Amino acid sequence: MAQQSGRFTTTTTYLSAAGWTLERMTAPSRLFGANGLRTGPDGRIYVAQVSGSQISAIDVDTGAIEAISPKGGDIVAPDDLVFDPAGNLYATEITEGRVSVREPNGHTRVVYGDMPVANPITFHNGQLIAGECRVGGRIMQLDLDGGAPRLLLDNVPMPNAFDVGPDGKLYFPVMGTNEIWRISLDGSGAPEVVAKDLGVPDSVKFDARGFIVSTQVHSGQVLRIDPRSGDKTVLAQLTPGLDNVTFVGTRMFVSNISGYVTEILGDGKTRDLVPDGFSWPLGLAMDSDGLMYVADGPFSYTLRPGQPRELVGMLFTPGYPGYSRGVAAAAAGEFVITTANGDVARYWPAQQRSEIIAGGFDQLYGVAIAPRGAVIAVEQGSGRVVSLQGGNVETLATGLKLPSGVAVSADAVVYVAESAGGRVVKLVGGRAETVLDGLQQPQGLALSGGRLYIVDAGAKQVLECDPASGRSRVIASQLPVGAPPGVTPKFLGAIGTMSGPMGPFAGITAGADGRLYFSADAEGSVLALRPA
Numbered sequence: 001m002a003q004q005s006g007r008f009t010t011t012t013t014y015l016s017a018a019g020w021t022l023e024r025m026t027a028p029s030r031l032f033g034a035n036g037l038r039t040g041p042d043g044r045i046y047v048a049q050v051s052g053s054q055i056s057a058i059d060v061d062t063g064a065i066e067a068i069s070p071k072g073g074d075i076v077a078p079d080d081l082v083f084d085p086a087g088n089l090y091a092t093e094i095t096e097g098r099v100s101v102r103e104p105n106g107h108t109r110v111v112y113g114d115m116p117v118a119n120p121i122t123f124h125n126g127q128l129i130a131g132e133c134r135v136g137g138r139i140m141q142l143d144l145d146g147g148a149p150r151l152l153l154d155n156v157p158m159p160n161a162f163d164v165g166p167d168g169k170l171y172f173p174v175m176g177t178n179e180i181w182r183i184s185l186d187g188s189g190a191p192e193v194v195a196k197d198l199g200v201p202d203s204v205k206f207d208a209r210g211f212i213v214s215t216q217v218h219s220g221q222v223l224r225i226d227p228r229s230g231d232k233t234v235l236a237q238l239t240p241g242l243d244n245v246t247f248v249g250t251r252m253f254v255s256n257i258s259g260y261v262t263e264i265l266g267d268g269k270t271r272d273l274v275p276d277g278f279s280w281p282l283g284l285a286m287d288s289d290g291l292m293y294v295a296d297g298p299f300s301y302t303l304r305p306g307q308p309r310e311l312v313g314m315l316f317t318p319g320y321p322g323y324s325r326g327v328a329a330a331a332a333g334e335f336v337i338t339t340a341n342g343d344v345a346r347y348w349p350a351q352q353r354s355e356i357i358a359g360g361f362d363q364l365y366g367v368a369i370a371p372r373g374a375v376i377a378v379e380q381g382s383g384r385v386v387s388l389q390g391g392n393v394e395t396l397a398t399g400l401k402l403p404s405g406v407a408v409s410a411d412a413v414v415y416v417a418e419s420a421g422g423r424v425v426k427l428v429g430g431r432a433e434t435v436l437d438g439l440q441q442p443q444g445l446a447l448s449g450g451r452l453y454i455v456d457a458g459a460k461q462v463l464e465c466d467p468a469s470g471r472s473r474v475i476a477s478q479l480p481v482g483a484p485p486g487v488t489p490k491f492l493g494a495i496g497t498m499s500g501p502m503g504p505f506a507g508i509t510a511g512a513d514g515r516l517y518f519s520a521d522a523e524g525s526v527l528a529l530r531p532a
Contacts, residue, residue: 014527017475021530025517026309028480029277029524030065031056034255036080036121036161037246041087045246045253045261048078050094051279051297051502053490055081055102058261060248063273072487074108075100079133080161080244082123092118092130095493095502099130099142112142112149117496120172124164127185131159134496135176139183152187161203161244165227166210173201173214180204180214180225195230198223200316203244207252215242215254218316222254222264236264239276241299241314257314258299259524281519281526283338283366283444283507287329292509292517293349294526295324295337297502302349303526305515312349315498319352321345323499326367326378326405326507336375338364340500344377344388358388365505366405366445371412378403378416380503385416385427397427404505405445407452415452415467417442424454426467436465436472441482444518448510455506455518457482462508462518462529476529480522481506 016022032052040046044057046068055069055078069075069091079094089102090111098113099121111128119133129152131139137156140149157176165171169182171194179196183189194212195201199219207213212225213235222236222245241257252264253273260276283295294301294309300320301309313320322339330336330346336357337347343359344367362381370376374389380402387394402420409415414427415435423437424445440458447453452465453475460479465472482504483489492502508518516529 014479015477016529017473019532020475021532022476023528023530025303025305025526025528027275027277027525028520029259029279030274031259031261031277032524033257033279034259034261034274035243035257036078036092037244037253037255037261038081038083039246039248040083040089043248045248045273046081046083046089047255047261048081048091049259050077050079050257050492050495051259053077053492055089055091058273060251060253060263060273065274069102069108070487071484072489075102076490077492079119080121082121082128084123084128090121090123090128090130092121094119094133094495099128111144111146115140120159120161122163122170124185129162129164129170129185131156131162131172133158133160133175139170139172141185150187152185153183153191156181156191160201161205163205165206165212167227171204171206171212171227173198173204175200175202175217180212182227194227195225195232198232202242205245205247207247208250213245213252215245217242217257222252234268235266236262236268236270238262238270239311240316258296278524278526280502281507281521281524282325282505283327284509284517284519284526285327285329285335285507286509286511286517287332287335289332290511291333292511292526293327293329293335294519295327295507297323297325297340298499300324300337300347300349305511305528313347313352317352319347319354321347321354321356323502325505326365328367328369328375330369336367336369338367338377340364340494340502341497342500344375358393361386363501363503365403365503366407366417366507368406368408368414370408370414371410376406376408376414378406380404380419381501385414397430397432400425400432404443405455405507407445407447409447409467413467415445415447417445417454419443422458424452424465434470435467436463436470439463443481443504443506444508446508446510446516448514448516453508453510453516455481455508457504457506457521462516479518479527480520480525481518482522484522 036048077095078091117134162172199216326338404419405417425432444455
């Protein structure tokens, strides 16, 4: 199997051992998240990618994608971007709380570094304007030479991608009130409400006729809004998660956080420039009915072999537990989720309902369910593993080196992947006993048929291990998991109250027929290993 992707930039052949066949469950993603959009001086669309932690440029005629500021570079988790007349590219770095500029020669420097949840940005008549997408957010004019900013408006309930209108005023979506506001750029006067009762707007741009075009993250609508009357027209109905909009001449393009970019053609018709995919597939779990749950950070999907995936929840849908990372199947249609916000929750996607089992943890990762119903969760930030049952929290082990995945056997033995320790351990009486060592970066774990299966993201392998003897073998290698070769990713911190720190996790799960499924997070897909 050979594949080219945005993260693996060269053709890679995935290898499987005798007795195993590697199968593709979903197509790879071409973009790893698609947030802010801006048309560049060269006519290409520039895309800020929080999940991918890079900026890419797309040729609107050929669809060719080029990494401009690559993963592992100076710009981290860019959320929005803008060009000045000299071709300098300014980007907000949402997890870093700063604004940086990338000059045409590739040199990067920080313009302003005290902007929590830095998100919207625009450039108008020599003024660089940026804001914070948080409750109580600020909108400021930044000094291009790094001096003190000028406050334009304070205490805004989550402002997002904004634009200056034909009247010279700044128009911006206010997600916390479900409205669009405008203010004078001189900071005088109170903000005015332009439109309300929307679908949670998260971007505002102006078309050539002076109308607002706004994406709605919750409803998935693209709206045209008359800034004088507030009258609304639906231009297109897409999936929830829309993020931004840009124009190339008279052509209109919108992005979705999941990673697609779509052209709005008129009469409700659309054309994919970059098709949809996973933004960052993480934990996987298979329930008793053969339904697989895919935790994709801000999104969650279900997937049955041979069928299209189904979006079952995202950050702005009712009952969603939060930015999802680890997952375990509790029953048919019921899953236990660990979130980047530090919660362990039960989730019934079909009912759009969840309930928190316990919260306040420091960087949760893998989760499993013990034979008697206890939930076993990995708290990576503190290096411990906990058991949750009946409202009680019991510590099973401490002092682990970046624990990641967890699996529990039928006889209640807990196995943990120690990512920074390069080993898999079993927990016995509060002690961690080595089952398998010499690994590079073990992450996901799964048990099937008395064997333990491990995703080693550092070695780009899936291994099979006999937990009784510790004997192991590689059953697949050269896999698109972990960081691309030669890339050292930057740590992605929290996004205000929306998400805690976002780290890598290549999950793995097993089906009743012995198939293994794992997150190919480096290419944004789910792959399967079928036993002979």
